[in-house]
Amino acid sequence: MSLATLDLPAPREGLLRRLSDILVRRARLLTLLLLVPPLLWLGLVYLGSLFVFLGQSIFSIDEFSGTIVREPTTATLLELFRPANFDIVLRTVGIASAVTLLCAVIAFPIAYYAARYAGPKVKAAFYLAVMMPLWSSYLVKVYGWKLLLAREGAIGWLAGKLGLGGALEAWLALPLVGGPSLSVSYTGMVLTFTYLWLPFMILPVQAALERVPPHLIEAAGDLGAAPGLVFRTVILPLAMPGVVAGGIFTFSLTLGDYIVPQIIGTSALVLGQAVYTLQGTAGNIPLAAAFSLVPILVMAVFLTLAKRTGAFDAL
């Protein structure tokens, strides 16, 4: 029997096939159907409640009764600039910047290796290794780090064994970054945050590096650039969108966190803790809302700066 004479039965006409006909002819209807649920979620539930909350920042609180005065005022927003409050902002942005920088520096070589040298098996192991920490509880990891960082902890012990005990003491004696022990210092806080958010930096950087065509790197060398120069002029600029994407994660995750500073940090507050206490125990919703505006503004500034420096030129 030749193939030409073979008659296949026509597929059965069903409701689904007819529905498909309609959707194939009207592609827009399909797009609409697919987008409505997420848009409702994002638009109403998320953005709606966010703006309602942020809107509170134009109200103020009555100092005596502790009730919210529903009259528009800039007083609450201006309160952010009071030294005690502004310190919280600066402190948090400083920590987030340090964490982002440290994450980028640690993530880049790992991501570079995975993107350019690892074979399929090593790459599978890489993904597993990067993702695995995300499977365990956040609190377990933070308490784990508290133990590591404690005066009698593993890091202090190792530093002593390596004869670096003095160096550790000298570091802790420094103002700002130091403290009685690593587990109650900004250094410890930054190390813990860096550990927690590292996967969020590695993955986008690795994806960006993977998209850099190997020919471009060869072309740069071919035109006379030694490896260091190739890295600076070709690889890094092309990987920058990935670094910025990772930075958005590490930066905003750090800006919003209030648990690590509570467990590892000093007694000085960060943004997350301020919002947490203001809307909870203090009941000062307007000021909490004003504080919540800060991360949004900081991220906007961060992205504008990134764009200015040409981080998105390669997109």
Place this chain on the structure above:
Amino acid sequence: MHVHAAPIATPAVRFAGVVRHFGTVRAVDGVDLSIAPGEFFAMLGPSGSGKTTCLRLIAGFEQPDAGHIEIFGETVEGLPPYRRAVNTVFQDYALFPHLSVGENVAYGLRVRGIGRTDRDRMARDALAMVKLAGMEARRPAQLSGGQRQRVALARALVVRPKVLLLDEPLGALDLKLREEMQSELKGLQRALGLTFVFVTHDQSEALSMADRVAVFNEGRIVQVGPPEEVYERPATRFVARFVGSANVLEASQAQALGGPARPSSLRPEKIALLAPGAPAPEGASLIEARVTEVSYQGPVRRVSVLSADGLALTAAIPAAAAGVMAGASVRLAVPAGAVRAMEGEE
């Protein structure tokens, strides 16, 4: 070892017994090669024949596992690409997407520490040379394929390489542009007096542009010579079939058609179709055959025939010839001297 007399000039590129393998695959399997300064040299072969690896060995992207490579007399084994006076035009052009066209062309000057004003001027001149004057501020993404090709060319030429390497330079262009670029490349090469080495799998491109063609197969060079020689006198069955799909004849078949008693090649376009009743030209061998397949190719028709004594041949006849269709009986003439022995076959 002095097999040859003193060389006339130091070769631009010299390979001696070069081997490169990837795992168990011998991509380049003992290549000897000598490219003269100022020569337009083509490396022709099917994919996986080792021609691109040879180009990458010259550029320095690959290092040989055995053998010796010289560029203008200088040993280059172990030298990284950035220490070699050769530049490459990549098949996909490899333009830097984050830099403007002008910055792309100036890149090689910038890494050599040439100041901004000088390198801008040199980049402008180089772009003018490839007919892209005034395009400095564009981004590579805003250019057409042909324009990108020219930018890649300007970027490689602006650093004054001793040898320019081109990897399938015209592969991604459409036919019209390709013909245009062919003559332009040839013109540039003559004007600059540079050594061009280009890799292609397209035999017509190699034949039309190159001064000499090296035909690659399975990691080895099977024939090197001027285009006419490679085309007219293929040395092996592979060359005969790959370059212009010639008929390959065994010794006895060649002899029957008035050729030598050796494995031989016969170009399809040498075979003539005789009008019914017309006598065979003097010295020609006559074949009575039946047409098995006809394919129309514009100026010619490729006609596959089977002769009365079982010989399958392909002939290229003028497309205007009438009465040639599958199943028809035809008379074909093979002129004296058309059957040529293949030197590389026993």
